[in-house]
Amino acid sequence: MEKVAAQQDLSNQQIGDPAQTAAYSKAITDQDVEKVGPEKVDGVDTTRYKVTVDVSELPGGDRMSRQLGPTLPMQVWLDDEGRLRQQRIDMTVKAPASASAKPDSTASSKQLKMSTVMRFSDFGTEVDAKAPPAEQVTDMTDQALRGGNEQG
Template structure:
């Protein structure tokens, strides 16, 4: 998935030795969600659609759900891809201050990844513990380490967070997608209505208002690694909450195995507005990758 492409690229960087911050970028698209919600006849504050929401046309349903998700601001996240390395569980806060904590698989081992603001942290496992005694997290700051060999991909994690953001995805597809209603379906026992959208990558990025040109270019590069269009599926419940999202714009890029190149990854959001918001770890638990690279003379 695009998410995995950026995430695994960042993890690989870790294992190998006037831009907007990620938090600013996450806050900026709220205008798109607000305008989308207004076009649906709802408020940008995220008022739940009326009981007849299942009868909304696809554009109105996605726009109203964008407002609901924007108001919720956070959730528990379950990510399921074609392989264990494309899957994970965690916590995501898409309102500022933006943060994401995921437990993912990396070459068969569980790895914890934390994004707080515009900084990435990777959990120190037993193998890395010898290099960083007493530390629980390795800090990878794209601003401090962008010049280091192999760390360039860290600058792309802002695009990953945009693609995970349900309010951004819903608003963008409501505005620019070719939409259809698949029909009622249950997701984990919950009644939902399934909607499908096909959207040009350039239109998806254009609908992400408020992003810096650099971040837009990063998102577009990732999206077009497998084609010029994305197909997205949204499962929305009677309260206008996005229960599940899936699509090919979340699928592996060119570096993935060809069999998985067009695989669909699904994201499930639960405990909307009630999930714990991840925070940056205490300084005493953190080792700084940029300092290590400087000491080794590689930056």
Template sequence: MTHLASGMRAGAIGAVGLLACGVLTACGSDGDSGGKGGKTSSAASGGEGGTAAVRTAYRKTAEEETARMTLRTETSAAGKSAVAQGEGAIDLEDGDSTMSISAGGQKVEQRVVDQVVYQKLPAKQRAQVPGDKPWIKIDLEKAAAEQNSGSSNQINDPAQSASFGKGITDRNTKKVGTATVDGVKTTRYRVTVDMDKLSGAAALKRQVGPTVPMDVWLDDQGRIRRQQITMGIKPTDRSDTSAAPRKMTVRTLIEFSDFGTEVEPEAPPAGQTTDMTGKLGKRQS
């Protein structure tokens, strides 16, 4: 589970952390919060069998090593919403990935290599980055350390939800039904993640409350084909008295397909990158 959590976080952090966080200046609204295709037939069962299936799904998925991945993140606050969508390929163990991300009518090329995110920005955004270089980079390990390596980074990045499996218990796992995801028959489970069972529980509960809902769709081999998690995030910095929204809702939908696909991203030349680790939050504030 640890490997898949790391891989999902690294592979998706660009869309979650860099594009969707622009909700305060987003234009318009997108009310579509559902997944791609797939009709679900209703059923209601769960218990110990369902809990075991969901918990082992992370290991079984990571054992496939690589996959195609699509990502959709919708961030809403103060009556506005921003949507980021991405597609590409990911190494499920170490998080190396290549992805094309679209948000706000613009597209970004992203690569993740050795836990460092590289994004090639559109010309309009590039002019706002020091050095006017085509690529920016963010070192995920350094960024986590600057945020005290703790729960706030886990919450601000919903793709880290693989680690939430530790908070799933028998009493809050339910089999919702079946659905076809990208042509594959799946079983859908709805779980409630108990924050008290996760590390950094106190901080997590302050930001998202005592529980978080999560849905997973598993194929007949027990692998994750789709995962959706929705969080209402409350700010913890009470020193900020600005008129910025005091709460945002983030819904992230991830889908996996084509297990075993080739993933070999390369870091851009150092001379074409600007290191933005620890600077993005300050520029957004």
């Protein structure tokens, strides 16, 4: 995600960083929230909300607005204690000129649509997480920016 952010001129943003959820919530007002209703997430009772984040209120919002537009649609699921159990962000990012592979197309018409779903659980549990070995991971950023739906 850092590589995508750098290529999208969002290099100062923490796209996909769960810690930024707090920054997103600060850009939400009561008018931006629609209660959808109860749902279970991983067996836990939650309430689902549709929210609209004013991108200009986020850190680096002016730059983000150029790539994402004025608002960022998001859905959140909160448990009975008000803890975030799930978050879904749907965004359309304008692709940079370098992502345009076809010479006859204009870069301004290229867009990258992404949906990110994050689930949060096991609050307060100690974790000993280790990154997988390098040979088990692949950087798919360039392929995604060229059009992740293309098969080769």
